[in-house]
Amino acid sequence: MTVLAVAEHRRGDLRDVSFELVTAGRELADELGSDLAVAVIGGDVEGFVEELNREGVDTIYTVAEGEEFNHGIYAQTIEQLHAELDPAALLLPNSVNGLDYAPAVAEQLDLPLVTDVIALEGSDPVEVTREQYGGKVEITYDIGAEQYVLTVRPAEWPTATAGGEATVETFETDIDEGALGTTVKGFEEVGAGDVDITEAEVLVSIGRGIEEEENIPLIEALADALDATLSSSRPIVDNGWLPQNRQVGQSGKVVTPDVYIAIGISGAVQHVAGMKGSDTIVAINTDPNAPIYDIADYGIVDDLFEVIPALIEEFGGDVPDI
Amino acid sequence: MKILVTVKEVAEVDDEFDISGLDIAESSLEYDLNEWDDYAVEEAVQTSESHDDVEVVTVTVGPERAEETIRMALAKGADRAIRVWDDTLEDAQFLDVETKAELITAVAEEEAPDLVLSGVQAGDDANGATGVAVAEELGFEWAAVVNHLELDADAEIASVRRELEGGIEELTDVELPAVLTIQTGINEPRYASLRGIRQAQRKPLEVNSLEDLGLDAGVVDSPVERTSMYEPESESDATVWEGSPEETAGELAAFLRDKGVVDG
Numbered sequence: 001m002t003v004l005a006v007a008e009h010r011r012g013d014l015r016d017v018s019f020e021l022v023t024a025g026r027e028l029a030d031e032l033g034s035d036l037a038v039a040v041i042g043g044d045v046e047g048f049v050e051e052l053n054r055e056g057v058d059t060i061y062t063v064a065e066g067e068e069f070n071h072g073i074y075a076q077t078i079e080q081l082h083a084e085l086d087p088a089a090l091l092l093p094n095s096v097n098g099l100d101y102a103p104a105v106a107e108q109l110d111l112p113l114v115t116d117v118i119a120l121e122g123s124d125p126v127e128v129t130r131e132q133y134g135g136k137v138e139i140t141y142d143i144g145a146e147q148y149v150l151t152v153r154p155a156e157w158p159t160a161t162a163g164g165e166a167t168v169e170t171f172e173t174d175i176d177e178g179a180l181g182t183t184v185k186g187f188e189e190v191g192a193g194d195v196d197i198t199e200a201e202v203l204v205s206i207g208r209g210i211e212e213e214e215n216i217p218l219i220e221a222l223a224d225a226l227d228a229t230l231s232s233s234r235p236i237v238d239n240g241w242l243p244q245n246r247q248v249g250q251s252g253k254v255v256t257p258d259v260y261i262a263i264g265i266s267g268a269v270q271h272v273a274g275m276k277g278s279d280t281i282v283a284i285n286t287d288p289n290a291p292i293y294d295i296a297d298y299g300i301v302d303d304l305f306e307v308i309p310a311l312i313e314e315f316g317g318d319v320p321d322i
Numbered sequence: 323m324k325i326l327v328t329v330k331e332v333a334e335v336d337d338e339f340d341i342s343g344l345d346i347a348e349s350s351l352e353y354d355l356n357e358w359d360d361y362a363v364e365e366a367v368q369t370s371e372s373h374d375d376v377e378v379v380t381v382t383v384g385p386e387r388a389e390e391t392i393r394m395a396l397a398k399g400a401d402r403a404i405r406v407w408d409d410t411l412e413d414a415q416f417l418d419v420e421t422k423a424e425l426i427t428a429v430a431e432e433e434a435p436d437l438v439l440s441g442v443q444a445g446d447d448a449n450g451a452t453g454v455a456v457a458e459e460l461g462f463e464w465a466a467v468v469n470h471l472e473l474d475a476d477a478e479i480a481s482v483r484r485e486l487e488g489g490i491e492e493l494t495d496v497e498l499p500a501v502l503t504i505q506t507g508i509n510e511p512r513y514a515s516l517r518g519i520r521q522a523q524r525k526p527l528e529v530n531s532l533e534d535l536g537l538d539a540g541v542v543d544s545p546v547e548r549t550s551m552y553e554p555e556s557e558s559d560a561t562v563w564e565g566s567p568e569e570t571a572g573e574l575a576a577f578l579r580d581k582g583v584v585d586g
């Protein structure tokens with residue numbers, strides 16, 4: 001029996017989730033008493049093999065097809081690998097690209113799919129855990145099938161340590177080029193601008209709790225009073241209230257300031273991914289159960305519209321009329 | 323040209339809530355249009371405004387209560403709506419990705435759209451998978467997590483940007499017909515106007531049962547079974563400052579001064 005994990009790379013580098021998949025895959029393989037195979041598709045597969053050869057991997061399959069991710073090539077390759085290896089579990093990253101092919105593969109192979117898995121346990125049946133309702137609850141599911149597809153949340157498992165003894169196999173695929181209906185034209189970095197929030201020592205960061213665009217000057221005044229830099233969670237940028245270069249999180253910037261003050265930010269996993277490395281985290285949020293408190297060092301469970309003016313005054317700043 | 327938009331009514335949970343069995347107690351839930359779908363509806367309506375002869379049809383899987391949400395999408399400019407529901411769906415423990423994909427695929431096969439727009443994920447169950455699964459079932463092309471769309475209807479190409487992690491966008495051409503999963507921030511969803519809300523009352527809203535779609539009760543069968551739901555234990559070891567806003571602000575100020583990160 002086999003657990004098959006598929007590595008992820010972009011623009012020449014393996015992404016960390018690949019090494020986390022090795023850890024999760026080894027854990028599941030131990031439960032099932034099976035081997036762990038890792039496939040790497042496209043790009044510099046020879047170079048990737050060296051990096052992927054980590055503890056717990058039994059076999060690495062290299063597939064030299066294309067450079068960058070293309071979901072058609074991935075889907076066709078994985079379907080062929082699946083037919084060859086007949087794995088119990090197919091373990092894929094719950095990343096933007098993972099979610100661009102995992103559902104298609106599951107559908108094509110007629111296998112049950114559970115996405116964004118944060119924990120795995122047991123073997124018959126395997127029980128998986130995921131978060132729902134914005135992280136307010138965790139739910140366990142039994143998968144009553146011999147074969148299944150799981151996507152694994154990034155940064156939930158540690159990366160596997162180097163020094164594996166995997167066998168390396170070349171896997172030849174037969175790609176139907178005519179069936180590839182998407183063409184990747186290139187990449188672009190977004191969020192450039194005059195302010196680099198990754199350089200800031202103190203970040204004052206705002207989220208949905210600010211409620212209205214008209215209230216943003218309040219936080220700007222706080223940033224001025226503290227001589228800090230203003231950043232935000234995703235909804236503020238989605239609304240066009242702040243430019244993209246201020247966005248902290250999975251799709252924005254990863255920041256590591258000395259102090260991160262999260263104001264009216266609930267702490268969704270995508271946001272936390274971008275700021276958990278901050279030295280000290282202070283949360284100001286009315287909901288004591290907000291996930292931001294799980295990673296905060298200090299907290300004020302109160303209305304930001306009461307606390308922030310008081311804080312501005314503490315530092316001799318002017319409280320704007322909002 | 324026809325655009326089919328998948329619209330979900332999502333459950334939002336109160337800060338204080340109860341769990342009843344394997345789900346959140348009904349009394350702790352409020353319902354709203356899924357945030358991602360709001361952007362998908364807007365993208366479809368904007369496309370209908372900037373191209374000739376575009377019909378926008380919404381499809382929802384949900385109980386009668388969801389019609390409030392559906393009417394909202396109609397009020398924002400969708401032309402008509404389809405809602406799928408019946409007792410079999412009502413009685414299911416939950417609908418897994420495959421079931422939802424089969425239901426939406428059955429509607430899409432009837433409607434034969436050129437483009438299907440779906441939110442990246444639903445705010446409540448957050449599978450992030452239904453749109454791409456539908457594409458595979460339909461034999462359509464697809465792109466997940468799209469934050470920019472330019473449509474060349476004559477060339478039958480959608481030029482999209484996919485929002486990858488870390489501030490990188492992938493520029494991709496997708497052949498139509500296609501399913502695109504729409505990311506928040508792609509546009510500015512409008513508020514429904516009073517006129518729109520009045521007009522929405524007269525727009526067609528068709529209800530389909532499994533039988534209407536040529537499906538049987540087996541569509542809800544799933545090897546995946548929910549076994550428990552619980553509130554995760556707080557991992558918080560935060561020091562919470564208590565007192566009036568002035569007192570807590572004073573504590574935070576003292577901390578920041580101690581830390582040496584601010585002057586004054």
